Amino acid sequence: MNAQLLEKFFAQFRNKKVMGFFGALVAFIIILYLIAWADMKPSLLVETGLIAMTPLALAAVGECINEKAGTINIGLEGILGITCVIGVWGAELFGSGVMGLLVGFIAGAFIGFIFAIISVYGRADQMVAGMGINLLALGLVAYLLMSIWGFPGIYVFSNKLVVSPIHTPWGSLHPVTIIAIAAAILAQIFLYKTLFGLRIRAAGEKPEAVDVAGVSVARIRIIASTFGAALCGLGGAFLALGWFGAIVKEISAGRGFIALACVVFAGAEPLVALGAAFIFGFTDGLASWIAITPGVKNVIPVYFINMIPYIATIVIVTVAIGRRGFPRAAGKPYLRE
């Protein structure tokens, strides 16, 4: 009996996924231990990691819902940038950072809605349309910065609009981080335990079946895309209002694509994507944390430290990629025959 249980216990280590997870966990603990050993606060690093995780997690969870329903939006990067500017604009309009986050959420929803209309009714090539959003943001962010505030490249807004983290005895936690974690958990439950979640997954796996059941595939995809991009928009507004306290022209700095990497890593499962977002956010935090550590700059040029999150993304995706079950109809417009 016991031997059997033990066998079972060890059998799961042969599973590559579980091994990978434990490997990552062990590596994470070793890094934390090394940092503690070097007499630098590991809790600070976790805090930075959680902050850096938040926009990635929001964008990734949103994209998971989106891809489960069958549309792939690679314009996350652009949505993050545009909603960041609009969020700050909204915050200044209403005089409150929380309202700004809400405005970012709505702006994201709007972009997601347009994207869904184009890909569902226009039967657009979703990769191209998503890239179009990224290109649009490349110009629009700078244009809006110039047109709204008259600042080229960077704008520092009032300190009062910054949504600050909650301080607890164990460290500080940002409310939006809690929203991001909750969103991942709720999305997982929603996708697998509710009727509408089932329909979303069906729309991505076998849209014909949804259609035959008398439910509109188009409507499901539009709702999923709108909500997914809305979460991404919240993440974009958070970038400025919760994290940096300023807008720079390239504020998203590839985070949208890193979020995309999270989704690929997770096979579009929200909870796994949250974990992936934490790993990527951790490397992001690690990079900025190394950069401010005194003495490092003299040894390693800062440019190499800046590369860390991007190289880490490539490495993690390369190592972890497998035959994950992506929705079969993802990225293809549904045509009724």
Next chain:
Amino acid sequence: MLRRLSTISRPLVDPGIAVILGLAIGALLMLIFGYDPIAGYYWLFRGGFGSIKDIVETLAFATPLMLTAVTFAVGMKAGLFNIGAEGQVYIGAAGAAAIGGWVTLPVGIHIAAATAFGMFFGVLWALPAAILKLWRGVHEVISTIMLNYVARYLAIYLVVYWLAGPRAEVSNPAMGSARYPLLVGGTSLTAAIFVAVAFCIVVYAFLWRTRAGYELRLSGTNPEAANYAGVSVRRAMLISFIVGGLAAGLAGATQVLGRPPTWALFADLGNVIELGFYGIAVALMGRNHPIGGIFAAIFFGGLLHGGRYMEYQVGIASELVTGIQGIIVICLAVPGLWAIIRRRRFK
């Protein structure tokens, strides 16, 4: 993928509609912020195409764009969404700046060596994405974008630590023997445009006149049929990445060796930044055809050049032009745009 590559009977109608829609939304964006769209567009197009001198300048802007467009177009032809031109341009420019600015070679050989080195560096930066795609199946969107960011910091590092000349913020300018001759005095158009156009024509000939090119297109349109016919899809992808790297590296080289007045790479990469992303819009406008890309590049080059006039004369930030490009790309993503509009009207 099939839909993306499907030829459309009238190749000019859809891009035309997309441009009109893009300009209309651009006008809306101008109106919202209190600018005069008519004045804005007047200066945009007058600046870009208003006089012979401006058209010549527009051609100078178009030179790198037609090359980065080839990178994206060849990727699409092989069924890849290769958006790595951006990073390959940086690295290619750094490679060209290294040979052009720091190595002394005889006249004639120098310019060829610097250009070839830039192209070689472009390929070097395309290969990791190709290897990851073929070896592990890492999607090229993620790998190429991440490599773009890595390339940016690497190129800045190279300029600051290794290539910087007497002026710290700029790499050592290309020597006289490594510069493309100026075609029209007082503008920045050099003979680099001939190299660029020739490269586009060579790529066209390769894609439509050779066996390997046919196999590349076949494996892009129908990988299963290609497999069945004994064509190696993996080899086609590798070739596509390499040709893309050559094109992007050449684009970077033209900006260093063929673009007065600096003849160098800025430490903030200011003279090569975003060229790779514009290439995506140019390629889609040109229907993923190297020759179509030349004409689309001239159009977008005009917008980029005219955008500076628009900013100077009316005060509209020239970045709006990039935004308009984005909207044009979104519109181009919809197949048969004109057909959809016509159907709605006669309903």
